Amino acid sequence: MNAVKLVKKLLINTVLGAVLLAVINFIGLYFNFYIALNIYSALIIGVLGVPGLVLLIFLKFMI
Template sequence: MGFELSVILAYAIGLILLYVVGWILLIPIKWLVKLIWNGIIGGIMLLMLNFIGGFWGIYLAINPVTALITGLLGVPGVILLLILKYIV
C-alpha cells in the first residue's frame, strides 16, 4: 500500500517540468510588461519634448511607434526620431 519509488519519481519529474514550463512562459510576460512600461515612459518623454521644444518649433508626433522607439532607446531614440523627421 505504500508509495513505490517509480510513483514518487514520476511526481518529482512532473513538478520539475511544471516549474520549467512556468518559468519559460513567464519570461515573455516580463518582456511584454517592460515593453509597455518603456512605451509609457517614451510617451512622457515625447510629451515633454513637444512642450519644451514647442518654443523653438521642435515637435514629434506621439503615437505608439514613436513612444516605443523612445521607450526602448531612451534619449538616443528621441534624437533618432528628430533626425529622421528632419531628414525625411
C-alpha cells in the same frame, strides 16, 4: 526572458518614452519643434525606449 518580463519591459519603455516625448513636445513649442505621436513613433518608442526617442529626434533634424 518570459512573456511577463517582456511585456513589463515594453510597458515601462512605452510609458517612459511617451512622458519624455510629451516633455520634448512641450519644450519644443517654444522652438517650433514637434514630433507627432502616431502608431509608428509609438512603436519605435515602445520597442526601443529612450534610444528610440533619440532616434526620432535625430530623424526629425535630418528631414
